[in-house]
Amino acid sequence: MLIQGISLVGACVVLYAFFMQQQGAWQPGEVRYLACNFIGTAVLTAVAWIGSQWGFVLVEGIWAIVSFRGLIRARRAPSVAVPE
Template sequence: MDQIVQVLGSLLILVAFVAAQRGRLSASSPVYLALNFTGSLVLAVLAAQERQAGFLLLEGCWAIVSAAGLLRAARGRPARVSA
């Protein structure tokens, strides 16, 4: 069952990435951020249960960054872009 949940979490992240690469979603859009947040949170929880420190670090950070973007979007603030 864990394998199915891992694949579903991964697919959420990959769908967002592919959509962004094809120009269907902006990397700062709430849909993109929500897909990334949900997928990475699922994977982070599973990594914590399996005591996979490296994977937990990656997915935990990914979830935090996505959550911060969602909060910015909810508050109507644009994403920070630096050149």
């Protein structure tokens, strides 16, 4: 039961980032978008690992790695002023 709750939190974090991006509030290259994707997919990867769900470990693990790489790149990029 606890594992299911943890997986729901991870899924909600990923879905929240997707919702915010679809609403135009966040951009895919933004730190907050990438951070939510990384955190959510890392949680889902751990839950899938515990449950020996290897297909989901692969999908979520790759998604977490890609999100983490994007997050590192976004944090290293120079800040750009957003016009109002």
